[in-house]
Amino acid sequence: MKYISAIQSYLAFEHCKGPAFISERSVGRVGLLGLLVGVVFGLNLSYLLLLPLLPPIPLLTPYSLYLLTLSAFHGLEFLSTALYNQKVATASSFVVDHSEHYTMAFLGASLEYWLTSIFRLLSGVGGAFWGPLRVLGLAGVAGGQWLRFTAMMQCGDNFNHIIQTGDSTSNHALVTSGVYGVFRHPSYVGWFYWSISTQLMLGNRLCVVGYAWAGWRFFKARIPYEESTLEELFGKETYGEYRERTWIGIPGILGGGKGGARKKD
Numbered sequence: 001m002k003y004i005s006a007i008q009s010y011l012a013f014e015h016c017k018g019p020a021f022i023s024e025r026s027v028g029r030v031g032l033l034g035l036l037v038g039v040v041f042g043l044n045l046s047y048l049l050l051l052p053l054l055p056p057i058p059l060l061t062p063y064s065l066y067l068l069t070l071s072a073f074h075g076l077e078f079l080s081t082a083l084y085n086q087k088v089a090t091a092s093s094f095v096v097d098h099s100e101h102y103t104m105a106f107l108g109a110s111l112e113y114w115l116t117s118i119f120r121l122l123s124g125v126g127g128a129f130w131g132p133l134r135v136l137g138l139a140g141v142a143g144g145q146w147l148r149f150t151a152m153m154q155c156g157d158n159f160n161h162i163i164q165t166g167d168s169t170s171n172h173a174l175v176t177s178g179v180y181g182v183f184r185h186p187s188y189v190g191w192f193y194w195s196i197s198t199q200l201m202l203g204n205r206l207c208v209v210g211y212a213w214a215g216w217r218f219f220k221a222r223i224p225y226e227e228s229t230l231e232e233l234f235g236k237e238t239y240g241e242y243r244e245r246t247w248i249g250i251p252g253i254l255g256g257g258k259g260g261a262r263k264k265d
Contacts (some may be wrong), residue, residue, distance in 0.1 A: 004100045004107075013098035024090035033094045034078065041071035059117045062134075066113070066202050069141050070106075073194070076145065080152040105211065112204045133200050140197025147179060148190030154178040159187070174234050176242055184227070185243070188219055189249035202250055220253050 013021050015028050020028030043065045047054075051061065056178075074094050130178040152159050155175050179186040192215045199208040231239045 001100065004103055007103055008097050008100055011103075012091075024092050026091070029091035030078075033091050033096055034075075037071050037075045037078075037094060037096070040067055041075060044068040044071070059114075059121065062117075062202055063110075063113060065108075065138075066198060069145070069198060069201070073145060076149050080149055081159075084153055084155070085157040087157065088160055101214070105207075108210070109199060109202060109204055109207045112207050113202045114203075116203070133204075134203060137155065137197045137200025137202075141201060142191050144190045144192070144194025144197055146190070147183075148187045148194065150191060151179050151183075151186035154180060155187070169217065172233065174230070174238065174242065176246075180246075182247060183249045184246045185219075185223060187249060192216075192219060192250050216250065216252065219250055223248060223250075223253055 009032075013032060016028060016032075017029070020026050020031075023029075044067045047064050048061070048068065074096050077095045078089065082089040088174050095102075132238065140187045154177070158175055183189050195211050195215055196208060199211050227239075227243070233239075
């Protein structure tokens with residue numbers, strides 16, 4: 001775990017000194033993270049666009065597409081926050097240094113892809129990259145990303161990466177239109193299916209299961225807690241009515257309404 005902690009430390013630029021790195025809002029942290037995300041996105045987009053002119057590198061293409069979607073996700077996390085809720089936009093809005101578990105998930109996905117791909121190559125087991133499951137994964141990545149970005153846009157300054165409680169909710173409004181008219185937590189739904197779809201796109205069998213399980217456990221704990229805070233903020237009647245006519249969108253998570261019957265106290 002010490003190596004993961006070291007990676008997290010570097011991603012947070014804890015080793016950088018000076019006023020440009022003193023806080024999450026400092027221009028140094030925001031600028032360097034933006035540069036990092038932009039370089040990864042630009043390099044992989046350039047490679048994929050130049051594929052017809054380059055010698056074929058079968059193992060690199062799927063992973064390059066994965067890095068492209070990953071960097072796009074992190075860039076859009078910051079962009080949507082900066083555009084629609086500027087007062088909370090910080091270096092953390094990139095969600096690059098989200099947690100040690102997040103970093104481990106990325107490393108695990110990369111390790112599984114390269115080990116299985118090299119094994120298949122050495123074993124002479126071929127197969128086209130664009131199989132049905134990988135096409136489904138690409139569609140899921142696009143759909144999940146669209147849903148999350150749209151949710152953050154429509155939620156505006158009511159959206160925050162951290163659950164708000166107490167005085168921090170004084171200016172909050174309950175958004176019930178757009179994608180929020182269908183899902184109560186569309187940004188969660190989008191991320192949940194996006195993350196699983198990245199592993200389908202890579203062809204990672206173990207990580208598909210692992211990502212689904214980890215994401216489900218996380219939201220199973222987070223969503224009921226968040227809904228309890230929203231009920232306290234907007235009232236049982238108002239939030240209860242909204243809950244009854246919308247979905248959670250993640251199987252097996254109970255929260256009332258169409259998404260599942262609420263547990264009795």
